[in-house]
Amino acid sequence: MDELTAYATALGVSAAAGLNAWIPLLTLGILSRYTGIIDLTGEWDLLEQTWVLVVLAGMGVADFVGDKIPAVDHVLHAGGMVIAPVAGTVAALAASGGDGSPVIVALLAVFTAEFAQGARAAFRPVSTVGTGGTATPVVSAAEDTGSVALSVVALAAPVLAALAVVGAMIAAAFSGRFLWRRWSARRSTRGPA
Template sequence: MLAALTGMGLSAAAGLNAYIPILIVGLLSNFTDAVHLPKDFAWLGNGWVLGVVGVLLAAEFVLDKVPVVDSVNDTIQTAIRPASGGIVFSATQAASEIDNSTWMSEHPWVGWLLGIVIALIVHVMKSTARPVINATTVGAGGPVVSAVEDAGSVGLSFVAIFLPILVIAFLIALAFMAVWTFRKVRAFRARNRRRPVPG
């Protein structure tokens, strides 16, 4: 149970920012005993890999705060964020030793699939809401929301690793946010359809 919650939390964090949970997992595996990477994922702790991830994170940090560019970036990230979710979910399956569960290690594809799906759901919510936020705030809300998303990805990554039981509360909040986002986007589109065309 704890392993699954850790994987779900990290995958959700990857849906917000693909690089933050990978960087945190890699750094913690190198400098603490909190994360033990399976042999197949030892490369996540490699200094060169962490350096490349750090550079990509810096680029993402800037691009995601520029209106219009953030939407283009979200389109590109449609493949990257779910892949990152699959990686971090699978890479932290070593935590299954904590709750004496071998089922996940015997079915590795489940970790990949769950990680990809969770990250994709969060990514779709983020990329669907961002154009609406930019349009309704004339671009001013995008950088603020992006900073909140980055902070959320950092916080959720640490919670998933050190207090995985709290991931349940996040997943419940995520379900409510998904409903709220869907309603707001639908209302925004309905308003735009009703708006008279000039000329």
């Protein structure tokens, strides 16, 4: 793996961690243990140990179920603001295989996972209020599916995953800016409270 591929892989798995912190770690461990798609080396091979896979699967199931319940999902997202960047950094460093600068990989991972988690946490209350919580399970399932897909694509086609992540980040930034302006304009027309 060259440096560019390492950075692209790091971008993909850390964005996946922003959507669901446990999925990229579990994906890396399973794929390293049972396939030839990735070979975790050094201390990172810990992710393919049975007890680690069981713990990650347990955390993943708890997150999967809890994230489908309105109000519980918001608590999980608050915790995710810390958990996602940590999980994203671990996944990125493990997946990059030591190629590229570990500092750049870690910084890229922290920023990307935090951005994805922040966008997710900002969008979810809008979805919950707008649908009375009925869309929460659907939105959560879409995030989980996206995390699995992004984790696998980041390993199989890293540049494609990186392009998708950058595109999604740009779209999220423009959407957030548009919604902020719209909200601000609506608030200013109401006058002082």
